[in-house]
Amino acid sequence: MSRSPQTRLSRRFAALRAEGRAGLVTFLTAGDPDAKTAWEILKGLPEAGADVIEIGMPFSDPMADGPAIQASSLRALKAGQTLKKTIGMVARFRGIDHDTPIVLMGYFNPIYSYGVAKFLKDARIAGVDGLIVVDTPIEEEDELCGPARAAGLDFIQLVAPTTGEERLPKVLARASGFVYYVSITGITGTRSAAVADVAQAVELIRRHTHLPIAVGFGIKTPKQAAEIARVADAAVVGSALVNVIARGLNRTGKAKKGLGERVLRLVKGLARGMRAAKGGRGAKRKAA
Amino acid sequence: MTKPNTYRAGPDEGGHFGIYGGRFVAETLMPLILEVERAYARYKDDPVFLAEKAYYYKHYVGRPSPLYFAKRLSERCGGAKIFFKREDLNHTGAHKVNSCIGQILLARRMGKTRVIAETGAGQHGVATATVCALFDIPCVVYMGTTDVARQAPNVFRMKMLGAEVRTVTSGSATLKDAMNEALRDWVANVHDTYYLIGTVAGPHPYPVMVRDFQSVIGNETREQILELEGRLPDSLVACVGGGSNAMGLFHPFLDEPDVLIVGVEAAGEGIRTGRHAASLTAGRPGVLHGNRTYLLQDADGQIHEAHSISAGLDYPGIGPEHSWLKDSGRVEYATITDQEAVEAFHLLTRTEGIIPALESAHAIAHAAKMAPTLPKTHLMVVCLSGRGDKDLDTIAKISGPAGAGEQKKGQPL
Structure with a gap:
């Protein structure tokens, strides 16, 4: 299935295929630990090696997230982050970077509260490329998935180990941008999946879609990212980055000096690890 | 609508x-x-x-639970005949x-x-x-x-x-x-x-x-009131946190237009203080825990913490069917503060020898407000959803070991 007109996400994944490597998707929560530090990190991400930037829209009750991202959400909210500010941060980023795709990730209630139509319009104008919303499964597609795609935003569907072969085509039929494979049955930042299991699942998904497949949940180290890079089109790293923020706070919860650099250093390490992964899926596809 | x-x-x-x-x-x-x-x-x-x-x-929970005519409480309130659906007598002490x-x-x-x-x-x-x-x-x-x-x-x-x-x-x-x-x-x-x-x-x-499992409460009530009084009740009152005892009592009566149905939310320290759990009264629709319903939330869609003396009502949402029943106007929703609930707790304990859960005390408090305004022929069923043994520490802290003995004079109760 060819996509036209080209979106930032499709251009980026096409470029990755041409380079024969898998992409690095970084997750950070907007406004964590404060707006200034979060901005410093965000603007440094493309240079550090992030191919796609996933920005968490903080929510008070992140049911699918583990302790690391729960804490990051609460830090951001405490520092005064709102959905409006998150959209504003993307607009500011677009002032300095026109190519790196940005995907907003979060839960439905803040969007519903903002107003779905207004949110989609504002996000699109700001330069958001796609949405990942955890608690709107295909059963609730009319709430956000349909309107988002109609508004020109990609709606990235999550596929889980529980999804099952019968359900999979229905989920993928409603996906755009890329597919996010949740590699474990669990919450973010906890267990890590066995690479063989991930490879098998990715192959199954590929039989039903031409969209790129990103794998997330439990990828913490450059080595794990490199392993995933061999079997998927992209690896998502979130909790590991968020943990660097958690460790870089002083006793009053303020960012210590150099925190942004430490986060970006881990991103560089992850990107290096992934680029060194030879025989990646992307490479194979290019060869084929 | x-x-x-x-x-x-x-x-x-x-x-x-x-x-x-x-x-x-x-x-x-x-x-x-x-x-x-x-x-x-x-x-x-x-x-x-x-x-x-x-x-x-029947054999494990002890159903049907009695529908008990609270004669002394009714006399004390001086109006409607108040009946309690005694879910507090179930095995484990609640509905x-x-x-x-x-x-x-x-x-x-x-x-x-x-x-x-x-x-x-x-x-x-x-x-x-x-x-x-x-x-x-x-x-x-x-x-x-x-x-x-x-x-x-x-x-x-x-x-x-x-x-x-x-x-x-x-x-x-x-x-x-x-x-x-x-x-x-x-x-x-x-x-x-x-x-x-x-x-x-x-x-x-x-x-x-x-709701279906809890509807045994309302179905039994219907049979029991017909047996006791030969007719349906005029009103139903139940507390709502998530709202399961209320849904169970209300559902079999929703299509009886002459039955007034009232759910009672926890007003905590008072609606105006912001420290309460009254999502229908003071919240707005949102999505949490798998469903869209009325929620306590801020302007940005972040969920507020709820506050109630009663742990069972201390929740910022409510069952979605209640939200629908509120919007449709079929069920009225009232609020009762922590203090009013504690007073009702003592009132029921002293008049009927029944120690209610603090959750249920919210329903009792509202019933005691409604009853004096109603004629003696009015049949009111209140869901006594649980017993209060678990709340004795909380009550002792508020009222002192003498309990109701310290109740202020001049209370409407």
Whole structure:
């Protein structure tokens, strides 16, 4: 299935295929630990090696997230982050970077509260490329998935180990941008999946879609990212980055000096690890 | 909103009551939610399932629970005849066990070998731990640290029954956070675990399933009042946190236009203080814990912490069917403050020798406000949803060891 007109996400994944490597998707929560530090990190991400930037829209009750991202959400909210500010941060980023795709990730209630139509319009104008919303499964597609795609935003569907072969085509039929494979049955930042299991699942998904497949949940180290890079089109790293923020706070919860650099250093390490992964899926596809 | 022909037809097949309800859960859970839905559809009218449920209701829970005419309280209030549906006399001391029996029988048929639950007051946790002991199924109960502290007797009961009580420190450390944590557990243990939700909230089919199991309250009430008085009641009153005892009492009467139905929310320290749990009165529609419903939230859609002296009402949401019943106007929703609930607690204890749960005391307080304005022929049924043994520490702290002896003079009660 060819996509036209080209979106930032499709251009980026096409470029990755041409380079024969898998992409690095970084997750950070907007406004964590404060707006200034979060901005410093965000603007440094493309240079550090992030191919796609996933920005968490903080929510008070992140049911699918583990302790690391729960804490990051609460830090951001405490520092005064709102959905409006998150959209504003993307607009500011677009002032300095026109190519790196940005995907907003979060839960439905803040969007519903903002107003779905207004949110989609504002996000699109700001330069958001796609949405990942955890608690709107295909059963609730009319709430956000349909309107988002109609508004020109990609709606990235999550596929889980529980999804099952019968359900999979229905989920993928409603996906755009890329597919996010949740590699474990669990919450973010906890267990890590066995690479063989991930490879098998990715192959199954590929039989039903031409969209790129990103794998997330439990990828913490450059080595794990490199392993995933061999079997998927992209690896998502979130909790590991968020943990660097958690460790870089002083006793009053303020960012210590150099925190942004430490986060970006881990991103560089992850990107290096992934680029060194030879025989990646992307490479194979290019060869084929 | 146009008036529907019936208030008892919902939900639709997607689990919606008007705009409320639905299935707002992560993809990882969605196949499980569908599995629960299929299993419930398969067994809900199955004669063997129903016979087994009826057996445990009668011989284990002690149903039917009495419908008791509270003569002294009625005289004291000087108006309506007040009847109590005595769910406090159920095994485990509250209405929660009605749904637990139904759900554990379903979980067994689904082949699930582990049960998880969330609890606020601990009544649902105790009821879940009880049915898990009965059927020899490992049980984990999530409970906020705030609630663990104020409902110590129920924590001890759960542990005695063999359940593992996991304390939740995130957020406000009350019921909503316990529910978040239970959902996280379920996502991580999808293959063997059944999530036994305690109220008429959560993703479809939980709101309709829990309502159906709890409807035994209203169905029995109907028979009993006909036997006692030869006619239907004029009004029904029940407290609402998540709203399961209220839905259970109300549902069989929704299409009786002459029955006034009132749900009572917790006003905590007062609606104007912002420290309350009255989501229908002071909240607005949003999406949390798998369903769209009225929620306490800020302008940015972040969920507020709820506040109530009663742990069982301390929740920032409410079952989606209540949201629909509010919008449709079929059910009225009132509020009662912490202080009014405590006064009603003492009132019932001294006039009838019944120590009510603080949750139920909210319903009693509102009934005691309504009754004097009504004629002596008015028949009012109040759901006495649970007993108050678990709340004695809380009451002792507020009222002193002398309890009602310190009640202020000049109270309307």
